[in-house]
Amino acid sequence: MNPFEMVVAIIAITAIASVLRAKYGVVRRDKGEEVIQRGSDPEAERLRAEVKGLKERVAVLERLATDSSTALDREFDKLRNRD
Known part of the structure; x- marks a missing residue:
């Protein structure tokens, strides 16, 4: 070598x-x-929870965008009643 x-x-x-x-x-x-x-970092856990929530919201928006108009109206009403 x-x-x-x-x-x-x-x-x-x-x-x-x-x-x-x-x-x-x-x-x-x-x-x-x-x-x-x-150990578990509290900031990382908070960010993971936030990303999870955002993914759920995106999934709802994708579902709303692809449904027909009557289903879309029902989803909007359901979301208004939830808040």
Whole structure:
């Protein structure tokens, strides 16, 4: 193995190790390494709930756009009564 191949191999091993360390949540500290458990982030949960609500609204709008006019009128009345 020539020196160039050895340098490339060392860089590749280091890059793979850092990606794996980031994936599993290992953080380097002064004395060794610690695994930090990632808990549920409240902001992420709020955003997931918001996206879920928006997907439901889009599904309703798609259904309203593809129904016939009488079904559309019934859906509008149902939505008005819901609010």
